[in-house]
Amino acid sequence: MESFDIAVIGAGAAGMMCAAVAGQRGARVVLIDHAPRLAEKIRISGGGRCNFTNLQAGPANYLSANPHFCRSALARYTPRDFLALLKTHRISWHEKHRGQLFCDHSSESIIEMLKAECDAGRIAWRRPVDVQGVRRGEDGAFSIDTNAGEIRARALVIATGGLSIPKIGATDFAYRIAKQFGHKLVDMRPALVPLTFSSEQWAPFSTLAGVSLEVEVSAGPKRAQGSFVEDLLFTHRGLSGPGILQVSSYWQSGESIAIDLLPGRDAAAELLEAKASGVKRQIGNLLAQWLPARLAQAWLQAHDVSAEARLSDLSDKTLRRLGEAFSRWTLTPSGTEGYRKAEVTKGGVDTKELSSSSMMSARVPGLYFIGEAVDVTGWLGGYNFQWAWASGVAAGEAA
Numbered sequence: 001m002e003s004f005d006i007a008v009i010g011a012g013a014a015g016m017m018c019a020a021v022a023g024q025r026g027a028r029v030v031l032i033d034h035a036p037r038l039a040e041k042i043r044i045s046g047g048g049r050c051n052f053t054n055l056q057a058g059p060a061n062y063l064s065a066n067p068h069f070c071r072s073a074l075a076r077y078t079p080r081d082f083l084a085l086l087k088t089h090r091i092s093w094h095e096k097h098r099g100q101l102f103c104d105h106s107s108e109s110i111i112e113m114l115k116a117e118c119d120a121g122r123i124a125w126r127r128p129v130d131v132q133g134v135r136r137g138e139d140g141a142f143s144i145d146t147n148a149g150e151i152r153a154r155a156l157v158i159a160t161g162g163l164s165i166p167k168i169g170a171t172d173f174a175y176r177i178a179k180q181f182g183h184k185l186v187d188m189r190p191a192l193v194p195l196t197f198s199s200e201q202w203a204p205f206s207t208l209a210g211v212s213l214e215v216e217v218s219a220g221p222k223r224a225q226g227s228f229v230e231d232l233l234f235t236h237r238g239l240s241g242p243g244i245l246q247v248s249s250y251w252q253s254g255e256s257i258a259i260d261l262l263p264g265r266d267a268a269a270e271l272l273e274a275k276a277s278g279v280k281r282q283i284g285n286l287l288a289q290w291l292p293a294r295l296a297q298a299w300l301q302a303h304d305v306s307a308e309a310r311l312s313d314l315s316d317k318t319l320r321r322l323g324e325a326f327s328r329w330t331l332t333p334s335g336t337e338g339y340r341k342a343e344v345t346k347g348g349v350d351t352k353e354l355s356s357s358s359m360m361s362a363r364v365p366g367l368y369f370i371g372e373a374v375d376v377t378g379w380l381g382g383y384n385f386q387w388a389w390a391s392g393v394a395a396g397e398a399a
């Protein structure tokens with residue numbers, strides 16, 4: 001049997017950060033993971049360049065049953081702190097879009113950096129190692145049964161992430177441990193995920209796969225919260241692209257989403273104006289100036305208007321109906337592409353019984369939950385990694 005001060009289960013973003021911080025404080029730390037490859041989610045993130053943080057990260061960019069829970073950890077470990085760490089490892093980066101920061105070269109450099117930080121903290125690595133169970137003794141210490149023997153530790157940090165992408169090692173381990181120790185879970189579901197539609201509903205648009213455009217899209221009970229101006233991408237089964245991934249976190253099964261295909265434009269007024277000024281163009285040609293041509297065609301077909309019709313041939317009522325439909329495209333997804341394609345899991349370990357400053361359980365002293373396993377879900381754009389770093393540091397400093 002081996003003994004440590006702290007055992008961290010899950011060597012992903014949050015777990016490595018936590019282990020490195022705790023180890024560098026002088027604690028004897030063991031880091032356990034079952035996956036054959038280290039930190040696969042970091043590797044595949046951001047198209048291989050890891051969108052490792054967002055300069056604008058703040059509590060408003062996170063969904064949680066308790067929206068204030070993330071505040072303390074995010075305030076104490078900020079995007080600037082992570083950038084300072086990158087600087088010491090000479091990792092270059094660039095801002096892509098709205099505060100989203102990516103590695104100039106490869107996400108591998110983030111994994112190498114975290115590994116080096118763990119090594120600087122003299123972390124004992126145990127991977128790939130399967131964890132069979134966890135017990136807490138009368139002395140308050142934890143026993144972790146693994147296929148490589150028993151490990152004991154006075155503190156246990158659960159950093160095994162969420163359910164998305166099971167084929168690279170995601171499991172429900174964190175939720176099982178939470179339940180075992182009496183913690184409640186907030187319902188889990190795939191988030192940052194493409195939305196799908198029934199084949200009947202999608203028939204008019206299925207030929208548009210690959211078409212992309214900037215839209216304003218909103219979902220959720222308070223549309224103002226879940227409203228984003230971002231790109232939308234048509235797929236064979238439905239809709240994807242950053243705008244759709246963002247609203248998927250707010251969307252509830254059975255509800256509709258609303259899309260403005262021409263944000264910032266009063267299409268009805270402009271169509272009527274063009275007709276009144278005597279423009280002799282075909283409606284299809286005119287719309288193709290505003291929208292991808294294939295979408296303009298499909299849209300006219302779906303509204304029973306010929307693309308060859310001249311503006312002067314169409315009634316004001318038809319033009320108004322067409323124009324208004326662009327800004328109020330309301331549709332009800334039949335589902336999502338599920339955990340197979342979801343970037344994150346919404347919900348998770350209820351924050352009610354966790355300390356927001358240390359991530360420690362209020363029920364079981366010495367037990368910590370960090371990262372995606374916790375009911376804190378970030379927007380698309382580097383926010384989820386920032387939560388992983390911040391919650392990892394919080395537990396690493398406290399455990």
Ligand code: FDA
Pocket residue numbers: 009010011012013014015032033034035038039040041042044045046047050051052053129130131159160161162164165168169170171172173342343344370371372373381382383384385386388
């Ligand atoms: P993470 O999933 O990173 O790590 C969990 C670890 O626990 C894994 O190493 C796993 O093997 C291990 N584990 C699981 N079950 C176990 C068990 N039973 N026993 C032992 N070990 C176990 N976010 C972002 O901010 N910017 C981005 O660019 C992207 N891009 C992106 C792309 C794709 C395709 C996905 C799927 C996700 C993203 N994300 C993202 C989300 C981001 O990857 C995610 O939120 C963090 O990795 C979560 O960090 P954690 O450490 O909590 O879990």
